[in-house]
Amino acid sequence: MNVPKLTLKSLGGAGTVTGSKHLLSLGEHRILIDCGLFQGLKNLRELNWAKLPVAPRDIDAVILTHAHLDHSGYLPRLVRDGYGGKVYATPATRDVAELILKDSGYLQEKDAEFLNRHQLSRHRPALPLYGARDAARAVEHFSTVEFGQTVRLANGAAFRFRHAGHILGAASVEIEWGGTRIVFSGDIGRYGDPLLPDPVPVAEADYVMIESTYGNRLHDRSDPVDVLGDIAERTLKRGGTLIIPAFAVGRAQELLYYFWRLRKAGRLDTAPIFLDSPMAIDATELMMRHAADHRLDAETCRQVFAIARYTDDVEASKAITANRFPKIVISASGMATGGRVLHHLKTFAPDPRNTILLAGFQAAGTRGRALQEGAKELKIHGMWIPVNAEVDQLDMLSAHADSGELIRWLSGFRRPPRKVFIVHGEPEAAEALRIRIGRELGWQGVVPLMDQEFAL
Template identity: 55%
Template structure:
C-alpha cells in the first residue's frame, strides 16, 4: 500500500490523497484548493493522476475543500463510485450544484464588467457538471465495512465536525491506514464527539488548529455581548458563516440568547443563504447524526427570518436599523455576504463576526488580520466596522483536543502524517506529539509519496 499527498499539504484546503494497493487506486477526498491564488491555480492544473484510472473515491465529509473537485473529476473521465455517509451525500447534493452556479455567476460578472484577465472568463466547472457528479454518490452507514476488493476494506467512523463527517479506516491484509478527516470538538453542543480510535499502523491527521487552543470563553456569552453592544449603538452584526455546520450552531446560540432574554426577542435576525436554509432542513432530517432534540432542532430552524429572494437581500442593505445577518460564505470568498460586507463594513457602528478558521489568502483572513480595505467585485471597500474572530465557534478540534483524542491509542502508529494545516500549525502539532507521546511524525509536502510497509 502507498499514499500520495495531492492536497491539504502546507494549507488547510484541497484535500486529496491517492491510496494505491494491489492495482487499485482510491482517492480519499476530492477537495478544492482555496485561499491564495497560487493554491487556487492548482484547481486548473491537470490532476497528477488521470481521473479515468481511479477505481473509487471516498469522502470524509461534504465541505468543498474535501468534495468540491468532484465535478471536475467526473467531467474529466472518472467513471467509478464515490462513497460517503448519507448525510454527506445529501449535503453534497446541496453544496456542489451551488458551487457550480456561483462559479458560473462569477465568470459572467467578470465578462460583463471586464474584471478578468481572461477573455472570456470561464468557470472552473458548471452547475451541470456538478449535477452529473452527484450520480456517482453512494451512501455508506457509520460502522459499515465497505469491501472494495477481497483484501481491501474501508470503515466509516464518526468524526464530529459537521453532519455526516467521517474518519476512514482502510484495511489491507491486516495493515490499517486511518484518515482522521476533520476532527470535531470533544464537547460540541450540536455534534457528537469524534469516535475513539485505539490502534492503526498509519495515521493521516488534520492539524488546522495544531498550534493553538480555542478560547475558554462561553461562546454564547461572547456572541450575546457582541450583539448587545453593537445593536445598542444602532449597528448591524454581520456573521459570515459556513452554510453547513456553523450557520446551524450560530442559530442555536441566537435561539438560546433570546430564550434567556440576553438579547431582545424582537431583534431581527436574518438567515440570508438559501444553501444554509436547505442545510438546516437536512440537519432536521438527520437527527440521529447530532445531539439536538426534535424540539431544539425545530427551534434552530425557526431562529431567523429566511431571506429567499435577491430583492429581499438588497433590501437588508438599504435598511440601517439594528439587526443580525447570517450569510455564507464563512471565509467571505463569495456569496451574498459580500454584498452585506460592501454595505456595512465602512460603518464603525457595525460588527463583523467570523465564526471559525480563516484560510490564508481569503477575504476573511484579510479582515481578521486588520486590513484597512478589502476588494469586493473589483472595487476596494473601506473597513471601519469592528472585526471579531470567534475561534471557539470553530468546528475543528484544537491542539489540546487533538492530543486528548490521540490519548485513546493503545500503541503508537508506525508513522503519523500531519496534513490540513498551515505550515506553522502542522509543525507545532508535530512537535507536541513527539514531545508528549514520542510518536514518529512527518509533515508531508505536496505530491510526496510514501510506501507504507
Template identity: 50%
Template sequence: MRMTFLGAAGTVTGSKYLLEHHGKHVLIDCGLFQGYKQLRLHNWDAFGLPVRDLDAIVLTHAHLDHSGYLPVLVRNGYRGPIYATAATCELVKILLLDSGRLQEEEAEFANRHGFSKHDPALPLYTEQDAEQALKLLRPLALHHKVDIAPQMSLQLRGAGHILGAASVEIVADGVTLVCSGDLGRPNDPLMFAPETIEQADYLLVESTYGDRHHSVEDPEEKLAEVITRTALRHGITLVPSFAVGRAQLLMYYLYRLKQKHAIPDLPIYLNSPMATDVTRLYERFRDEHRLSPEECRGMCEGTHFVHSTQESIDLDQQRIPAVIIAASGMATGGRVLHHLKTLAPNPLNTLLIPGFQAGGTRGAHIVAGAPSVRIHGQDVPIRAEVVQMDSLSAHADADEIIQWLRSFKRPPKHTYVVHGEPNAADVLRQRISRELGWSVSVPEYRDGVELS
C-alpha cells in the same frame, strides 16, 4: 500500498490523498484549494493520474475543501463510486450544486463588469458538471465494512465536526490506514464527540488548530455582548458563516439568547439558500446530532430565511439593528460579499468572524486588520468593528487532537500531519513526537510514500 499527497499538505485546504495498491487507485477526499492565489491555481493542475484509472473515491465530509473538486474529475472522465455517509451525500448535493452555480455567476459577473484578468473568465466547473458528479454518490453507513478493491476494504467512523463527518479506515492486505478527517470537539453543542480509534499502522491527522487552543470564553456571553453593543449604536451585526455547521450553531445560540432575553428582540436573517436547505437536514438526521426536536424547531422559528435575490438586496437597506448570517464563511464568495460592500464601510456595524480563516481569504485579511478588501474589482473600506470568535469553531484544538490520539492503544508505524497551515502542522508534529513519542512528519504537496 503507496500514498501521494495531492492536497492539504503544507496547507489547510484542497484535501486529496491518492492510494495505489496492486494497480488499483482510491482517492480519500476530493477537495478544492481555497485561499491564496498560488493555492487556488492548483485547482487547474493536471490530476497526476489518468482519471479513468481511478477506481473509487471516499469522502470524510461535505465541506468544499474536501468535496469541491469532484465535478472536475467527473467532467474529465471519472465514473466510479463516491463513498460517504448518507448525511454527507445529502450535504454534497447541496454544496456542489451551489458551488457550480456560484462559479458560473461570478464568471458571468466578472465578464460583464470587466474586472477579471482572463478574457473570458471561466468557472472551474458548472452546475451541470456538479449534477453529473452527484449521480456517483454511494451512501455508506458508519461501521459498515465494504470492499472497494481486491484485498482493500473501507469503513467509516464518526468524526463529529459537522453532520455526516467521518474518519476513514482502509485496510489493504492487512495494513490499516486511518485518515482522521476534520475532527470535531468533544463537547460541541451540536455534534457528538469524534469516535476514538484504537489501532492503525499509518495515520493521517488533521492540524487546523494544531498550534493553538480555543478560547475559554462562553460563546453565548460573547455573542450577547457583541450583538447588544452593536444594536445600542443602531448597527447591524454581519456574520460571514459556513452554510454547513456554523450557520446552524449560530442559529442555536441566538435562539437560546432570545429565550433568555439576553439580546434585544431584533430580527435574525439567514441569507443563504444553501444554509436553509442544510438546516432542514438536521431534522432528517436527528440521530446524528445532540439537538432535540424542540431545539431544531425553535432555532428555525426564530430565524427569517432569505430566499430571493431581491430579499437579499433589500437587507442592505435595513435601517434597524439586526443580525445577518450569510455565506460564505471566509468571505470568498456568495451573498456575504454584497453585504460586505454595503455594511463594512459603516462604523456603526460589526463584522463578527466566527472561527478559522484560511490564509489568503478575505476573512483572514479582515481579521488581520486590513483597512480594505477587494470585492468585485473594488477596494471596500473596513470601518465596521471587527470581532473574531474562535470559540465557535467546529474543529478540535491542539489539546483535543492530542487527547484523541491518546486513544490509540499502540503508536502507528508513522503519522502524517496534514490539513494545517505550516506553523500549525509543525507545532502539532513536535507535540506528537515529544509527548507521545511517535514517528511523525509533515508531508509536502505531491510527496509520495510507501505504506508497507
C-alpha cells in the same frame, strides 16, 4: 516475484489547509480519500486547473470524509475528466455535498459570466472550472455508507466510517488494504459540541493521517453564549447591524442555536435575526432530516431554527442591505470569499456603528483573513471598501479540534502507529503538532510535501 507495496501520496492538503486529496495505491489499483478544491491564495487556487498526477479513470474509488468544498469540491471536475467509479460517503455527507457542489458549480458559472461581461479576465473567454451540470453528474456517483458499516471493494480494500464531529455527516475513515490498516482523521470536531457528537476514537492502526488546522493553538474556553450576546448587544445599542460571515453548513446552525439560548435567557428579544443564505436554509432543513447525526431533539430543532427570518430570494436579501435599522445578519460565505455576505459587507463595513463578527477559521488569502489581520479596506467586486466597522472574532466557535483535542483523539489508539502523517494545516501548525505528538506520545510524525510518496 515482486509483491506490490501500498503507497500514500497527498495531491492536496499538504502544507495548506485546503485542496485535500490523498491517494492510496497498491499495484495498479488506486483509492482517493477526499477530493477537495484549493481555496484562498491565488497560487493555490490555480492548482485547481493543473492536471492531476493520476488519470481520473485509473482511480478505483473515492472515499469522502465530509462535504466541505476543500474536501469535496473537486469531484465535479474529477468526473468530468473521466472518473467513472463510486464516491462513498455517509448519507448526511451525500446530502450536504449535493447542496455544496451544485452551489459551487452555479457560482463558478456566474463568476465566469460576470468576468466576461465586464472583460475583467485575461482569458477570452473566462471559463468555470466546472458548472452546475457537472456538479449534478458528480452527485450521481455517490454511494452511501452508514457509520460503522464495513464495505469491501473489488480491489480488496475494506473501509468503515466513524463519527468525527465537525459538520453533519463528517467521518474519519479506517481502511484495510494489502495487510495494512491506515486511518484518515478527516476534519476532527470539538469535544462537547452542543450540536454534534464527539469524535469517536479508533483503537488500532498501522498509520494515521491527521489534520492540523489548529495544530499550534488552543481554543478560547469562554462561554460562546455570553461572548456572542455581549457583542450583539453592544452593536445593537449603538444602532448598528451585526454581520456574521458564516459557513452555510454547520456554523450557521450553531449560531442559531446560541441565539436561541440568548433569547431563552431574555436577551436580544427584539432584534430581528436574518439567515440570508439559500444553502444555509437548506442545510438547516437537513439537520431536521438527519436527526441521528446530531444531539438536538426534534422539538429543540424546531425552536432553534424558528428564531430567524429566512431570505431565499435576491430581492429579500437586497431589502436587508437597504434596511439600516439595528439587526443581526448571518450570511455565507464564512471566509467572505463570495456569496451574499459580500453585498452586506460593502454596505455595512464603512459604518463604525456596525460589527463584523468572524466565527471560524480564516484561510490565508481570504477577505476573512484580511479582516482578522486588521485590514482597513477590502476589495469587493472590483471596488475598495473602507472598513470602519468593529471587527470581532469568536475563536471558541471553531468546528476544528484544537491542538489538545487532536492529541486527545490520537490518544484513543491502544498502540503507537508506525507513523503519523500530519496534513491539512499551514506549515507552522503542522510542524507544531508534529513536535507535540513526538513529545507527549513518543510517536514518529512527518509533515508530507505535496506529491511526496511514502511506501507503507
